[in-house]
Amino acid sequence: MPARFTAARFTALVDSLPATVPFVGPETQERARGKVFRARIGANENAFGPSPKAVAAMQAEAAEAWKYCDPESHDLRHAVAAAHGVSPANVHVGEGIDGILGLVVRMLVEPGMPVVSSLGAYPTFNFHVAGFGGRLVTVPYRDDREDPQALVDAVRREKAPLVYIANPDNPMGTWWPAGDIRRMVEAVPDGTLLLLDEAYAEFAPDGVSPVLDPDDPRVLRLRTFSKAHGLAGIRVGYAIGAPALIAGFDKVRNHFGISRVSQAGALAAIRDADHVPRVRGAVAAARDRIGEIARRNGLSPLPSATNFVTVDCGRDGAFARRVLQALVARDVFVRMPGVAPLDRCIRIGCGRPGELDILADELPAALAEAARA
Amino acid sequence: MPARFTAARFTALVDSLPATVPFVGPETQERARGKVFRARIGANENAFGPSPKAVAAMQAEAAEAWKYCDPESHDLRHAVAAAHGVSPANVHVGEGIDGILGLVVRMLVEPGMPVVSSLGAYPTFNFHVAGFGGRLVTVPYRDDREDPQALVDAVRREKAPLVYIANPDNPMGTWWPAGDIRRMVEAVPDGTLLLLDEAYAEFAPDGVSPVLDPDDPRVLRLRTFSKAHGLAGIRVGYAIGAPALIAGFDKVRNHFGISRVSQAGALAAIRDADHVPRVRGAVAAARDRIGEIARRNGLSPLPSATNFVTVDCGRDGAFARRVLQALVARDVFVRMPGVAPLDRCIRIGCGRPGELDILADELPAALAEAARA
Numbered sequence: 035m036p037a038r039f040t041a042a043r044f045t046a047l048v049d050s051l052p053a054t055v056p057f058v059g060p061e062t063q064e065r066a067r068g069k070v071f072r073a074r075i076g077a078n079e080n081a082f083g084p085s086p087k088a089v090a091a092m093q094a095e096a097a098e099a100w101k102y103c104d105p106e107s108h109d110l111r112h113a114v115a116a117a118h119g120v121s122p123a124n125v126h127v128g129e130g131i132d133g134i135l136g137l138v139v140r141m142l143v144e145p146g147m148p149v150v151s152s153l154g155a156y157p158t159f160n161f162h163v164a165g166f167g168g169r170l171v172t173v174p175y176r177d178d179r180e181d182p183q184a185l186v187d188a189v190r191r192e193k194a195p196l197v198y199i200a201n202p203d204n205p206m207g208t209w210w211p212a213g214d215i216r217r218m219v220e221a222v223p224d225g226t227l228l229l230l231d232e233a234y235a236e237f238a239p240d241g242v243s244p245v246l247d248p249d250d251p252r253v254l255r256l257r258t259f260s261k262a263h264g265l266a267g268i269r270v271g272y273a274i275g276a277p278a279l280i281a282g283f284d285k286v287r288n289h290f291g292i293s294r295v296s297q298a299g300a301l302a303a304i305r306d307a308d309h310v311p312r313v314r315g316a317v318a319a320a321r322d323r324i325g326e327i328a329r330r331n332g333l334s335p336l337p338s339a340t341n342f343v344t345v346d347c348g349r350d351g352a353f354a355r356r357v358l359q360a361l362v363a364r365d366v367f368v369r370m371p372g373v374a375p376l377d378r379c380i381r382i383g384c385g386r387p388g389e390l391d392i393l394a395d396e397l398p399a400a401l402a403e404a405a406r407a
Numbered sequence: 408m409p410a411r412f413t414a415a416r417f418t419a420l421v422d423s424l425p426a427t428v429p430f431v432g433p434e435t436q437e438r439a440r441g442k443v444f445r446a447r448i449g450a451n452e453n454a455f456g457p458s459p460k461a462v463a464a465m466q467a468e469a470a471e472a473w474k475y476c477d478p479e480s481h482d483l484r485h486a487v488a489a490a491h492g493v494s495p496a497n498v499h500v501g502e503g504i505d506g507i508l509g510l511v512v513r514m515l516v517e518p519g520m521p522v523v524s525s526l527g528a529y530p531t532f533n534f535h536v537a538g539f540g541g542r543l544v545t546v547p548y549r550d551d552r553e554d555p556q557a558l559v560d561a562v563r564r565e566k567a568p569l570v571y572i573a574n575p576d577n578p579m580g581t582w583w584p585a586g587d588i589r590r591m592v593e594a595v596p597d598g599t600l601l602l603l604d605e606a607y608a609e610f611a612p613d614g615v616s617p618v619l620d621p622d623d624p625r626v627l628r629l630r631t632f633s634k635a636h637g638l639a640g641i642r643v644g645y646a647i648g649a650p651a652l653i654a655g656f657d658k659v660r661n662h663f664g665i666s667r668v669s670q671a672g673a674l675a676a677i678r679d680a681d682h683v684p685r686v687r688g689a690v691a692a693a694r695d696r697i698g699e700i701a702r703r704n705g706l707s708p709l710p711s712a713t714n715f716v717t718v719d720c721g722r723d724g725a726f727a728r729r730v731l732q733a734l735v736a737r738d739v740f741v742r743m744p745g746v747a748p749l750d751r752c753i754r755i756g757c758g759r760p761g762e763l764d765i766l767a768d769e770l771p772a773a774l775a776e777a778a779r780a
Binding site for chain 1: 415416417418419421424425426427428429430432434435438447450452453454455456457461462465466468469470471472473474475476477478479481502503505506509513514515516517531538568569598599600624625633637638639640641642652654655657658659661662663664665666667668669672
């Protein structure tokens with residue numbers, strides 16, 4: 035090519051962004067390490083897997099993969115609506131909650147506008163806020179929970195069009211009762227949308243997920259097939275909200291974005307009423323076991339309404355990071371919160387019994403190694 | 408909810424966009440009709456299907472769907488790079504060409520900037536240009552081919568950062584020899600990116616896809632698993648271009664956007680060197696057959712380097728639309744170009760022999776009905 039050539043230029047906004055992957059996958063770590071993890075309990079995946087009916091549906095649909103997917107996800111959207119007792123006009127099916135978060139930010143946030151979240155909450159939301167030029171405004175967690183009042187105060191102060199809360203929370207596993215979330219919806223000022231990320235809702239006790247008017251345009255509820263349904267790999271999530279907001283997704287989405295095989299898997303999963311209760315039982319047992327392992331090692335497990343347990347290592351972020359690295363070195367894949375003071379903790383997923391055996395075996399040595407450093 | 412409530416507001420740009428689906432899927436039409444199509448030859452799908460190895464790989468991976476996908480699509484990206492003799496740093500794997508087009512527009516086009524394409528070319532590209540506030544500038548086809556010189560002239564006149572051409576073309580099936588595309592790359596001015604959509608490249612004769620320096624930042628080559636690989640439903644495409652441009656995708660993409668099952672299917676497909684040649688043979692036979700059927704009915708098939716044949720119905724758009732509707736009413740799913748003068752044609756996909764039998768049976772009556780109206 036000629037020496038005079040000038041490359042195409044990114045927009046000023048895109049030029050200012052870092053080229054980044056919000057989460058480094060365990061496969062990337064395995065490639066770097068040159069060996070696989072013996073316990074894969076770091077990505078809040080559902081180690082108990084999907085419904086066998088979902089697997090069978092995907093296997094059958096694989097042979098039909100020469101056809102485009104239904105760009106309207108009609109059958110899945112209708113099944114989600116029926117499961118939640120809402121109209122299909124209240125439901126958007128998207129490329130995981132991650133994909134939906136990006137579209138919501140794009141729909142509502144002009145460059146320079148403030149967007150409110152908690153310091154240490156879901157990094158992919160922050161990635162999308164930055165990606166569309168929003169100005170992220172964070173408030174601290176309080177007692178390891180997101181702080182609805184502080185979030186609302188920040189929204190009012192900043193006149194933010196969008197605020198994010200996860201209930202139950204990731205990365206801390208903590209939660210608010212439904213009444214507090216209801217009050218937050220009522221307190222959010224006119225013209226602001228509350229993004230209520232309920233990725234872990236199916237693991238929570240009764241009374242955590244609020245009853246909401248699906249036509250209430252102040253709140254958008256986000257759910258996923260990645261957690262309780264055990265289908266993180268198929269990339270399907272959904273949003274429930276007011277029809278005028280839901281219709282907005284059609285303005286900006288990648289209409290053929292959801293694999294035909296994924297749609298078939300998600301549909302079979304939501305139709306199988308028996309699987310999620312089974313998973314809940316296995317997850318609850320694993321949560322107890324992780325708590326026990328933590329306590330036996332002198333650590334403090336936080337209460338959890340999710341499929342992971344966040345464990346307070348009792349010292350600072352540097353110590354917790356050493357514990358994490360020592361576990362990784364022992365083939366135990368875990369992650370941890372990214373910022374202080376949450377980063378005094380590591381986050382341990384509800385693995386299968388054999389994986390938790392490995393955790394139990396390796397944690398004492400990992401702690402000893404971290405303490406020596 | 409209180410009567411005082413004001414809904415969250417879309418950004419001015421998003422508010423101005425229509426809520427639309429660029430293509431209405433055949434499933435949507437089947438639901439409206441209350442019956443299925445007997446011949447599904449309208450969406451340029453590969454009726455001869457994917458490699459059996461790809462189907463087997465997806466079926467095996469379905470059981471692993473509880474794990475997140477590899478956000479780096481490492482194995483697939485490396486296999487694509489090897490197949491094209493380029494570095495993995497030259498390859499971005501994305502959610503179909505559709506998804507990649509959206510990201511490219513987002514990366515390069517500020518609101519108000521001109522973007523050049525052909526009048527009647529791929530509507531989803533136009534959807535993304537509008538979606539990011541670009542100003543679409545079109546030039547007419549010439550002799551049913553996109554017009555590289557007119558495209559370049561428009562780029563120079565408008566100082567456009569981005570120009571789109573498909574080679575072979577959709578919806579016309581026509582093509583330019585590699586030398587003309589090479590000359591277009593050389594003629595595009597400094598600071599402009601040429602998007603070269605080669606979705607149909609594997610169906611074209613030798614000498615259509617140009618040899619390009621993969622590090623040339625003036626051109627981004629787009630390929631897909633949807634066509635020759637017979638995997639439209641899994642939503643995987645890729646882009647080959649200069650590393651600095653490819654790295655830009657990491658700034659804005661949905662990192663966990665490609666299903667784990669899809670990655671496994673695409674990987675097996677690209678590793679199976681035998682399947683695409685088989686498909687090419689079947690497609691070439693179907694192309695000949697469609698041409699024969701068209702001519703027997705007094706219509707003029709255009710030359711095609713794709714897996715469809717665009718057939719000139721010999722009159723205006725209204726007539727061709729009546730032909731199309733009469734075929735649809737006879738359970739034959741076909742589509743047609745959207746704008747004049749291309750819309751004097753209908754577009755017929757390379758279906759299986761049985762589907763083309765149905766076309767041959769139904770076309771005479773459909774033409775008679777269209778002529779009577």
